[in-house]
Amino acid sequence: MGKKNNIWVYLSLAFGGLIFAYPFLWMMSATFKPEMEIAKIGLLSANFNLENYRAVFDKIPIGRALLNSVFVSSCVTFSAVLFGSIVGYALSRLQFWGRDLILGVILFTMVIPFQITLIPMYILMVKFGWVDSYLSLIVPGMISTFGILLFRQFFLDIPQDLIDAARIDGCNDFAVLFKIFFPLSKPVIITVGILSFMASWNDVLWPLIVIRVRELMTMPQMVTIFKVGGQAEGQIGSQLAAAALLAVPIVIVYAFFQRYFIESMATTGLKN
Amino acid sequence: MNKIFDKIKSGNKTGYLMSMPYVVYFSVFVAFPLAFSFFLIFHKWNIITPMEWVGLRNFDRLFHDMQFLKSIRNTLVFLAIHIPLQISVALFFAIQLNKKIKFRGFFRALFFLPVIVSGVVITILWEQLYSYETGLLNLILTRFGFARIPWINSPEWAMPSIAIMATWKNVGLYIILFLVGLQGIPGYLYEAAEIDGAKPYQRFFHITVPALNNTMMLVVILSTIGGFSLFIEPFVMTGGGPMSSTLSAMLYIYNQAFYFGHMGYAATMGFFFAFIILIVILIQKKVVERD
Numbered sequence: 001m002g003k004k005n006n007i008w009v010y011l012s013l014a015f016g017g018l019i020f021a022y023p024f025l026w027m028m029s030a031t032f033k034p035e036m037e038i039a040k041i042g043l044l045s046a047n048f049n050l051e052n053y054r055a056v057f058d059k060i061p062i063g064r065a066l067l068n069s070v071f072v073s074s075c076v077t078f079s080a081v082l083f084g085s086i087v088g089y090a091l092s093r094l095q096f097w098g099r100d101l102i103l104g105v106i107l108f109t110m111v112i113p114f115q116i117t118l119i120p121m122y123i124l125m126v127k128f129g130w131v132d133s134y135l136s137l138i139v140p141g142m143i144s145t146f147g148i149l150l151f152r153q154f155f156l157d158i159p160q161d162l163i164d165a166a167r168i169d170g171c172n173d174f175a176v177l178f179k180i181f182f183p184l185s186k187p188v189i190i191t192v193g194i195l196s197f198m199a200s201w202n203d204v205l206w207p208l209i210v211i212r213v214r215e216l217m218t219m220p221q222m223v224t225i226f227k228v229g230g231q232a233e234g235q236i237g238s239q240l241a242a243a244a245l246l247a248v249p250i251v252i253v254y255a256f257f258q259r260y261f262i263e264s265m266a267t268t269g270l271k272n
Numbered sequence: 273m274n275k276i277f278d279k280i281k282s283g284n285k286t287g288y289l290m291s292m293p294y295v296v297y298f299s300v301f302v303a304f305p306l307a308f309s310f311f312l313i314f315h316k317w318n319i320i321t322p323m324e325w326v327g328l329r330n331f332d333r334l335f336h337d338m339q340f341l342k343s344i345r346n347t348l349v350f351l352a353i354h355i356p357l358q359i360s361v362a363l364f365f366a367i368q369l370n371k372k373i374k375f376r377g378f379f380r381a382l383f384f385l386p387v388i389v390s391g392v393v394i395t396i397l398w399e400q401l402y403s404y405e406t407g408l409l410n411l412i413l414t415r416f417g418f419a420r421i422p423w424i425n426s427p428e429w430a431m432p433s434i435a436i437m438a439t440w441k442n443v444g445l446y447i448i449l450f451l452v453g454l455q456g457i458p459g460y461l462y463e464a465a466e467i468d469g470a471k472p473y474q475r476f477f478h479i480t481v482p483a484l485n486n487t488m489m490l491v492v493i494l495s496t497i498g499g500f501s502l503f504i505e506p507f508v509m510t511g512g513g514p515m516s517s518t519l520s521a522m523l524y525i526y527n528q529a530f531y532f533g534h535m536g537y538a539a540t541m542g543f544f545f546a547f548i549i550l551i552v553i554l555i556q557k558k559v560v561e562r563d
Contacts, residue, residue: 009368013375016365017382020440024385026408027397039406041415083293090290096283097276102291109302111553113497115522116546119529119539120305120312126319143297173286202390204504205522209530220392224508227396236400243396247389254388258381261388266448 024247031241038236052237053245059231059238061214062245065222072137072218073200079142080196081189087143088151089177093163103152106145118209125210136210137218141200147192150267154188155181194257194264201250219246313540318533330540340541342516343524346431350520351499353435359491362443363484366450380451384444391441395508398437399424402509424510427517434505434518438498446491453487454480489556496552500545521545 029043031052037045056062090096091103121140130136158181166176182189207221217225223242226232232239254261280288313331316324334340365383369376386394401408402423410420423433457479465475503522506512512519512527521541529538 006371006373009371009373013365013368013373013379016368017379020382020385020444023397023401023408027400030400038400039403039411041408041411083297086290087294090287094284094287094290096287096291097279098283099287099291102294105298106294109298111550112302112306113500113546113549115500115525115542115549116309117302117305117542118525119535119542120308121301122529123308123319123535124300124305140301143294145294148294173290198388204390204392205526209526220390223396224392224504227392227508228511236406239396240400243393247393250388250390251385254385258384259377262380262384262448265384265387265445266452268445 027240028244031237031244033237035235035237038240052235052241055235055238056226056242056245060222060226060242062219062222062242064215065217065219066245066249068134068216069201069219072134073197075134075138076141076200077193077197079138080144080147081192083143084147084151084192085177085182085185085189087148088155089173089181091148092152092155093176094173106148109145110149118205122209131210132213132216134216137207137216140206141196144192144196144199146268147196150188150192151185154185158184190260191264191267194261195268198250198265309539309543312536313543315536317535319535320533323536326536330537333537334540334544339516339519339524343519343521346517346519347499347502347521349431350435350438350502351496353432354438354499355492355495357435357439358443358446358495359488361439362446362450362491365443365447366454367480369447369451370454380448383447386441387444389441391504392508394437394441395505398440399509402433402437424518425514427515430510430514430517434502434509438502438505442495442498449487449490450484453484457483489559493553493556497549500549 025043029045030038032048032050033045034047034049034051037047091099091106125131125136128135130139162180163176166180171179202220203218204220204224207218208224211217211221214222223246226242227239232242314325314327316326316330365379369380400406404410404420404422404425407423409423413420422429424430461479462475465479470478500521502520503526506518506520506523507526510518512523522545525538525541525545528534528541
């Protein structure tokens with residue numbers, strides 16, 4: 001053991017770090033390069049410019065797509081936290097017949113693969129008239145079953161005395177939840193928030209199915225269509241620029257809150 | 273019946289009120305689609321014209337559909353490369369990160385970066401890395417005197433290439449899960465083994481690996497689900513080609529439903545793949561419980 005061993009540890013980590021970081025650096029540098037200079041190993045160029053980004057903004061309403069994504073993901077996150085906490089509270093702190101049944105149903109639905117419900121869900125959207133509407137992007141994501149379970153688990157450990165004291169002060173259950181439980185629940189709120197936001201922000205398959213008009217497309221969908229639909233005209237630089245525009249906002253948020261991201265996403269491991 | 277009614281009446285009213293959002297959500301977005309899916313698999317339907325009852329013909333078609341069988345084969349190829357690669361790479365870096373070193377948080381955050389970035393970004397980026405003439409990987413290979421590899425241009429390499437990319441994207445999550453597992457192993461086990469004269473590789477195979485059994489099962493389960501959900505990577509990168517070699521299960525369902533309008537048939541495939549996933553999970557669970 002000792003110093004000599006540690007050198008190998010650092011070397012292997014540095015090598016690994018390079019493998020994970022370099023492609024991103026290469027991508028960022030390529031977005032500023034002229035098309036002819038992209039096929040190089042190195043990152044630098046004397047001809048850095050913004051042409052690739054200009055091409056993206058000229059060809060697709062990417063700004064609108066960004067706003068759509070922010071709006072949809074915010075609604076989904078807000079309601080997943082709101083309803084997750086409400087249902088989680090009922091399932092952990094209130095006594096009523098059927099409670100264990102609901103809990104059992106939730107655990108059961110968690111193992112249902114989405115492949116089985118995808119087609120009927122699309123048909124449902126058609127019948128509701130929600131195709132090409134924000135509703136199809138938001139409403140099915142408004143409740144996170146995993147979120148309910150996380151809130152329930154967290155609320156189970158909050159001492160009953162706090163509830164009893166609040167009851168004496170005349171609080172009903174909603175007041176107990178929002179005034180007493182919420183301030184104590186920061187970690188679980190952050191976890192459910194990040195998980196819901198990431199799931200909604202990165203989803204492509206569902207938007208591809210239910211949204212056809214460009215004005216309502218989410219950012220990942222718009223970037224996908226830009227690439228697959230041929231509007232990028234095979235221009236590597238502008239494809240990468242569109243991808244960079246999709247990646248950068250989330251990477252910036254991640255840079256500040258990486259600990260929360262890692263901890264939240266590691267809890268998905270406990271799901272099974 | 274009355275008894276249940278009495279029980280409901282005596283229960284906490286707010287409890288029912290607060291559970292309502294889930295009950296409504298479950299009925300509309302889980303129970304109904306499940307039931308409707310079971311109904312659809314016996315029908316032929318393109319949403320526009322009336323439904324047509326076809327009995328078990330969708331299933332019959334399934335087992336004679338070469339493309340469908342190919343998509344299963346492709347998924348198995350993906351998993352055969354993705355799972356071992358993911359476990360070995362994740363375990364290697366988790367062990368390095370578990371040592372007393374500086375910059376641990378930095379490396380952890382770096383390895384995790386691709387996990388949070390959208391699959392669309394990763395795929396567009398890797399399509400360029402894999403490009404035959406101009407891609408970064410082939411540029412590096414030729415720089416060192418190796419021949420170019422037709423990463424996504426040949427049927428043999430295309431699916432393995434996607435599996436490598438998927439590993440690069442996801443491995444950060446599994447590094448963290450293995451790290452959690454490693455930190456749960458008491459240090460005295462290693463000390464005792466060292467006193468007994470166990471060599472490093474013996475300590476690895478007799479202490480580390482068994483202690484991480486559950487985490488490995490988790491990786492296998494999550495990767496299996498991921499394999500059967502593989503969609504955006506082939507959709508963006510190869511469109512399922514060359515020669516259907518990257519046609520994934522999910523991509524085939526998507527094409528059948530939204531390109532050809534075969535709702536009943538697509539639902540049947542979804543049903544079938546979900547069934548496979550559940551069986552795999554059940555087998556894994558059994559294996560874990562037996563240990």
